Amino acid sequence: MAATGDYVWTPTSGGAVRWNRNDGTYVKYTTLDGLPTNVINGIAIDNMGHAWVGTQGGGASRFDGAAWTTLTTADGLASNSVNAIAFDDAGRAWFGTGGGVSVFDGTTWTTYTEADGLVRNWVKEVAIDHDGRLWFGTWGGVSVFDGITWSTYTTADGLPSNWVNDIARSGTGTMWVATGSGAAKFEGSVWTPYTTADGLAGNDVKAIAIDDIMDQVWFGTWDGGVGMFDGATWTTYTTDDGLADNNVNAITVDAYGHLWFDTQGGASEFVPNFVVYLPLVLR
Numbered sequence: 001m002a003a004t005g006d007y008v009w010t011p012t013s014g015g016a017v018r019w020n021r022n023d024g025t026y027v028k029y030t031t032l033d034g035l036p037t038n039v040i041n042g043i044a045i046d047n048m049g050h051a052w053v054g055t056q057g058g059g060a061s062r063f064d065g066a067a068w069t070t071l072t073t074a075d076g077l078a079s080n081s082v083n084a085i086a087f088d089d090a091g092r093a094w095f096g097t098g099g100g101v102s103v104f105d106g107t108t109w110t111t112y113t114e115a116d117g118l119v120r121n122w123v124k125e126v127a128i129d130h131d132g133r134l135w136f137g138t139w140g141g142v143s144v145f146d147g148i149t150w151s152t153y154t155t156a157d158g159l160p161s162n163w164v165n166d167i168a169r170s171g172t173g174t175m176w177v178a179t180g181s182g183a184a185k186f187e188g189s190v191w192t193p194y195t196t197a198d199g200l201a202g203n204d205v206k207a208i209a210i211d212d213i214m215d216q217v218w219f220g221t222w223d224g225g226v227g228m229f230d231g232a233t234w235t236t237y238t239t240d241d242g243l244a245d246n247n248v249n250a251i252t253v254d255a256y257g258h259l260w261f262d263t264q265g266g267a268s269e270f271v272p273n274f275v276v277y278l279p280l281v282l283r
Contacts, residue, residue, distance in 0.1 A: 001262050002043040002051065003254035009051055010250070010262050011040035016053050021254060021269075034068030035061055044085040046093065054082030060095055076109025078102045078121075086126040086134075094134060096123030101136055101145075117150025119143045127167040129175055137164030142177060158191025159184055165205060171212035178205035183219055199234025201227035209251035211259065214272055218259060220248030226261060237270070244268045 002009045008019045015030035015038045030038050036058030044052050051063045059072035060082045072080050079099030086094045095102045100113035100121045113121050120140030127135040134145045141154035141162045154162050160182035168176045175186040182195040183205045194200050202224020209218045219227040225238035225246040238246050245265025252260050259270040 001250045001252035001260050001267075002045050003252050003260065004045040004049055004051070005255065008252065008254060008260050009043045009045075010260075010267055011043050011053065013039050016040050016043060016051075018051070019267075021256075021258070029063070029068070034070075036070045036072075041081070041083045042085060044087065046087045047091050052085045052093070054085050054095065054097075056081055060085060060093075071104070076102060076104065076111070078111040078113070083122075083124050084126045084137075086128055088128055088132065088134075094126050094128075096126045096136060098122055101126070101134075112145070117143065117145070117152075119152045119154070124165055125167045127169055127175070129169055130173040135167050135175060137167045137177065139163050142167070153186075153191070158193060160193045160195065160203075166207045168208040168210050168217075170210045170217070176208045176210065176217055178208045178219065180204050183208065185217075194229070196224075199227070199229070199236075201225050201236040201238075206249050207251045207262075209253050209259070211253050211257065211272070213253075213257045216272075218251050218253075220251045220261060220263075222247050226251075239265075242268065242270075 006022050008021055010017050015028055017026055017028050019026045037055045039056035040053050041056055042054040053061050057080050059070050059077055059080045061068045061070045079097035081098035082095050084096035092103050092105045100111050101123055102111045112118050120138035122139050123136050125137035136143045141152055142164055144151040161179035163180035166178040177184050182193055182203050184191050184193045195203050202221030204222040205219050206222055207220035217229045223246055225243055226248055228235045237243055245263035247264040248261050250262035261268045
């Protein structure tokens with residue numbers, strides 16, 4: 001999922017949906033509107049506020065507010081199965097695909113594969129850390145690229161599983177990784193794994209999102225609902241609490257600090273209880 005301004009986007013197997021969080025109205029975009037296929041793997045927002053979707057077999061499409069433009073292998077993508085998209089500070093678009101990683105600077109395409117240092121060509125997630133390094137979550141571990149050198153992390157380094165589903169960066173720079181056997185955080189050079197034994201709602205973690213306002217990490221799990229970790233305490237939310245379904249595919253935090261969950265049974269919005277501390281001003 002992705003949030004921008006008053007809108008929340010979610011990918012589905014029937015197209016992309018954009019909700020207006022102010023009035024609850026929505027727009028559904030499908031092949032009838034210009035998408036190459038209705039099976040959407042991921043959504044990201046670029047530096048101009050435009051929505052990009054990665055599709056299954058149709059490439060990547062950008063929505064400028066009026067029309068869709070699609071990029072495929074004919075344009076330079078490594079594969080037409082696009083799982084994730086991220087944008088760096090230079091405005092370059094990074095695509096995690098079924099055939100490696102492709103980067104587009106607006107003019108030139110460059111592709112990286114296992115031959116270049118990527119641990120696995122099936123790339124599920126792309127994230128960028130505070131130092132501008134690219135993090136690629138694959139189904140063979142995590143690869144980190146600083147523009148010159150590649151580093152790889154697997155279960156031998158502390159990952160709970162090499163099956164990586166999602167990566168998120170906190171405001172303090174900590175990297176969080178969701179895997180098929182738990183989650184892990186990376187600080188400095190140390191991995192710390194978390195499983196249900198620690199309080200995680202489920203070990204098959206599909207998504208991670210960071211709420212920097214509340215200093216919380218949210219985990220979307222398969223069949224376990226949603227888990228929240230504030231650094232000390234774990235809390236689990238399921239259908240008993242109002243979640244649409246306990247199988248959670250994606251999470252995003254909007255500009256208002258509201259949590260959005262994409263589940264097998266629909267989408268759910270969660271509004272945290274904010275506590276506002278006002279400063280004491282002495283004259």
